[in-house]
Amino acid sequence: MSNIRVEAVKELFSRKPLVVEAPGEKVSDYYGIHTFGLETMKKYLPTEAYENVKKAVDTWGYIDRRSADSVAAAMKAWAMSFGVTHYTHWFHPLNGSTAEKHDAFFEPTKDGKMFEHFGGKELIQQEPDASSLPSGGIRNTFEARGYTAWDPSSPAFIVEKTLCIPTVFVSYTGEALDFKTPLLKSLFALDEAAVDVCQLFDKDVNKVIATLGWEQEYFLVDEALFYARPDLLLTDRTLMGHASARDQQLADHYFGSIPERVSAFMRDLEFDCFKLGIPVKTRHNEVAPNQFECAPVFEEANLAVDHNQLLMDIMKKVARKHNFRALLHEKPYKGINGSGKHNNWSMLTNTGVNLLAPGTNPKSNLQFLTFIVNTVKAVHDYADLLRASVMSAGNEHRLGANEAPPAIISVFIGQHLTRILQEIEDKVPAVDMTPDQKTELKLNIGKIPQILLDNTDRNRTSPFAFTGNRFEFRAVGSSMNCAAPMTILNAAVANQLREFKVEVDTLIEKGAKKDEAIFRILRKYIIHSKKIFFEGNGYGEEWKQEAERRGLSNIKDAPEAFKTYIDPKSIDMLGRLNVLSERELNARYDIRLEMFAKKIQIESRVLGDLAVNHIIPTVIKYQNRLIENVKGLKDILPANEFADAASYQLNAIRRISKHKALILEMVEEMVNARREANKIEDVRLLADAYSTKVKHFLNEIRYHIDKLELIVDDDLWPLPKYRELLFAR
Ligand code: ADP
Ligand code: MG
Numbered sequence: 001m002s003n004i005r006v007e008a009v010k011e012l013f014s015r016k017p018l019v020v021e022a023p024g025e026k027v028s029d030y031y032g033i034h035t036f037g038l039e040t041m042k043k044y045l046p047t048e049a050y051e052n053v054k055k056a057v058d059t060w061g062y063i064d065r066r067s068a069d070s071v072a073a074a075m076k077a078w079a080m081s082f083g084v085t086h087y088t089h090w091f092h093p094l095n096g097s098t099a100e101k102h103d104a105f106f107e108p109t110k111d112g113k114m115f116e117h118f119g120g121k122e123l124i125q126q127e128p129d130a131s132s133l134p135s136g137g138i139r140n141t142f143e144a145r146g147y148t149a150w151d152p153s154s155p156a157f158i159v160e161k162t163l164c165i166p167t168v169f170v171s172y173t174g175e176a177l178d179f180k181t182p183l184l185k186s187l188f189a190l191d192e193a194a195v196d197v198c199q200l201f202d203k204d205v206n207k208v209i210a211t212l213g214w215e216q217e218y219f220l221v222d223e224a225l226f227y228a229r230p231d232l233l234l235t236d237r238t239l240m241g242h243a244s245a246r247d248q249q250l251a252d253h254y255f256g257s258i259p260e261r262v263s264a265f266m267r268d269l270e271f272d273c274f275k276l277g278i279p280v281k282t283r284h285n286e287v288a289p290n291q292f293e294c295a296p297v298f299e300e301a302n303l304a305v306d307h308n309q310l311l312m313d314i315m316k317k318v319a320r321k322h323n324f325r326a327l328l329h330e331k332p333y334k335g336i337n338g339s340g341k342h343n344n345w346s347m348l349t350n351t352g353v354n355l356l357a358p359g360t361n362p363k364s365n366l367q368f369l370t371f372i373v374n375t376v377k378a379v380h381d382y383a384d385l386l387r388a389s390v391m392s393a394g395n396e397h398r399l400g401a402n403e404a405p406p407a408i409i410s411v412f413i414g415q416h417l418t419r420i421l422q423e424i425e426d427k428v429p430a431v432d433m434t435p436d437q438k439t440e441l442k443l444n445i446g447k448i449p450q451i452l453l454d455n456t457d458r459n460r461t462s463p464f465a466f467t468g469n470r471f472e473f474r475a476v477g478s479s480m481n482c483a484a485p486m487t488i489l490n491a492a493v494a495n496q497l498r499e500f501k502v503e504v505d506t507l508i509e510k511g512a513k514k515d516e517a518i519f520r521i522l523r524k525y526i527i528h529s530k531k532i533f534f535e536g537n538g539y540g541e542e543w544k545q546e547a548e549r550r551g552l553s554n555i556k557d558a559p560e561a562f563k564t565y566i567d568p569k570s571i572d573m574l575g576r577l578n579v580l581s582e583r584e585l586n587a588r589y590d591i592r593l594e595m596f597a598k599k600i601q602i603e604s605r606v607l608g609d610l611a612v613n614h615i616i617p618t619v620i621k622y623q624n625r626l627i628e629n630v631k632g633l634k635d636i637l638p639a640n641e642f643a644d645a646a647s648y649q650l651n652a653i654r655r656i657s658k659h660k661a662l663i664l665e666m667v668e669e670m671v672n673a674r675r676e677a678n679k680i681e682d683v684r685l686l687a688d689a690y691s692t693k694v695k696h697f698l699n700e701i702r703y704h705i706d707k708l709e710l711i712v713d714d715d716l717w718p719l720p721k722y723r724e725l726l727f728a729r
Pocket of ligand 1: 211212213214215282295296297298299344345346347354469470
């Protein structure tokens with residue numbers, strides 16, 4: 001009799017690390033060769049067209065048709081020099097993946113021949129038949145189709161033999177159907193608002209970009225084991241599996257050396273990334289066994305988001321080449337660390353100043369404090385929206401579980417900054433500052449230690465932590481598109497900066513001096529945002545109670561969290577900034593709910609199938625063995641010895657029957673709950689039904705299966721166990 005699990009483990013023994021060769025001697029030899037970046041553009045384009053593109057990117061402007069024709073011709077020539085035959089508009093639909101539809105470069109001529117063509121028209125706009133992509137009802141009402149439009153701020157790139165052109169995806173009525181559109185709008189809003197505020201400090205600032213450095217966590221699992229786990233194959237996570245006796249208790253994986261097969265995979269991945277101009281710099285083991293991280297150097301946020309989407313794609317492909325599967329799910333294994341995607345975020349001026357880095361003089365330090373305090377207030381005021389942006393069926397398992405930030409949004413700033421903000425609160429009077437007070441405050445601000453950067457105490461349990469020159473948003477899930485949380489953060493901060501500017505201007509109009517006006521408004525914000533500051537252990541139980549006392553929300557249920565999308569406060573803010581309209585927010589809310597309900601539905605189906613088709617037959621087989629054994633003992637042993645000799649077996653037979661009966665009963669109840677839920681048409685009620693009536697069965701059924709795993713003969717157990725999934729490689 002063959003056991004797929006045993007076969008998989010055997011296959012694993014035969015694996016060797018692949019030999020990976022660098023594409024060139026040094027990284028600089030091949031870095032970015034597969035992207036049509038500014039430098040390549042300069043080489044291939046007439047000067048005028050190049051300048052037009054550059055200007056359009058810098059000023060969020062349009063590119064005229066003639067320049068677009070030039071760019072298209074240049075792109076085609078460049079791509080064909082790599083043997084590229086097709087092109088695609090590459091976009092980020094709301095199902096969380098990336099979409100592409102490849103068209104060949106060639107066009108038929110009248111006389112039945114072919115010629116290679118790719119013009120400005122094809123570059124600028126396409127109409128993919130994307131009617132099966134989620135639109136949250138937007139497309140159904142008006143037009144079945146949407147169109148994609150070129151985003152010149154993110155360079156085109158080559159994957160295999162296809163030229164990929166980053167685009168936005170919108171409906172005919174102009175509504176965003178993707179992640180990129182609102183992201184770009186939020187970046188625009190942030191640029192405008194931040195420049196306005198910077199003008200208070202430095203007249204040379206005329207552009208502010210958001211910077212994003214993501215850290216991508218993931219698990220690797222051998223492909224043979226992966227195929228032997230239908231739950232991993234179909235849901236990206238294990239729906240059952242008893243904890244391994246050893247997992248991450250010894251904390252020996254984090255600093256451990258990277259296993260050879262894994263390091264070959266990582267190098268291969270990095271080579272692909274480098275060719276695509278993704279500056280991946282850091283790689284290491286993560287806390288859980290078989291968990292890893294990769295992080296690039298930060299980039300402009302829109303580009304960084306594209307690079308992360310691209311990386312997730314490439315990672316999956318390269319993993320397969322190495323007989324691995326990359327698991328990007330937030331919680332592939334119960335009871336050990338999940339995977340996040342920390343979003344390190346800051347703002348950078350055209351003058352090269354990082355607005356979240358302490359400066360060298362009182363003026364720049366006041367600017368630094370202004371941006372810190374405004375960011376904190378934005379997070380305070382829109383915490384629920386930020387949480388909504390990172391919630392999902394997967395992240396629900398992670399937030400608040402092992403070594404992951406809770407579903408409570410708080411901000412950590414470290415003791416130095418805490419002291420400085422306290423001082424502002426204590427020393428700035430509500431009205432008129434005396435000259436002495438001003439001098440003292442400025443002097444103190446001037447002393448903000450430059451060493452703050454090296455010196456910041458790190459708090460790895462905070463969902464939103466200041467780390468010396470940026471904030472790190474740690475609640476983002478590993479499989480997510482960073483654009484969703486970045487859009488909300490940019491918008492909330494833009495909104496806040498606008499408010500700040502108006503308040504400062506008003507005080508100045510009333511006769512206050514500029515610095516004094518700034519100090520007074522900052523003080524007001526510090527007091528207003530007080531309850532969001534938390535410097536302690538965010539993973540602790542006490543924090544949950546403390547947060548409740550402070551009135552901070554702790555929403556662990558995804559559908560509940562998503563509700564903030566259609567809160568009047570969110571609609572007002574995002575609408576005012578022209579980032580997302582009420583209609584778009586309603587659509588997004590529905591799509592999130594629909595995705596959530598579908599994920600739970602799939603998980604519930606897979607679990608039901610596995611329970612009935614894999615687990616129950618296995619345990620019956622084992623039970624039969626026990627029964628035979630008991631019968632045999634009865635035949636050969638005298639009655640007084642039999643009871644002792646058969647007691648373990650009899651007990652196991654009974655326990656198996658008990659768990660089996662409970663599993664079957666609950667699977668039936670779960671199927672009924674699903675059947676009831678599926679009758680609901682309104683997606684808001686549907687998601688609620690899946691969350692409250694179906695979801696709980698997943699854990700309850702699993703409990704009994706995991707108990708059975710401990711009873712049944714290891715030889716018979718059909719699914720790779722946690723110890724194999726976590727330690728074999
Ligand atoms: P950690 O110690 O948090 O694991 P990593 O080195 O893994 O740090 O990742 C830190 C990330 O923060 C990198 O992507 C880095 O480029 C990024 N980062 C650094 N400075 C900034 C900044 N000013 N804006 C955005 N991201 C930044
Ligand atoms: Mg890191």
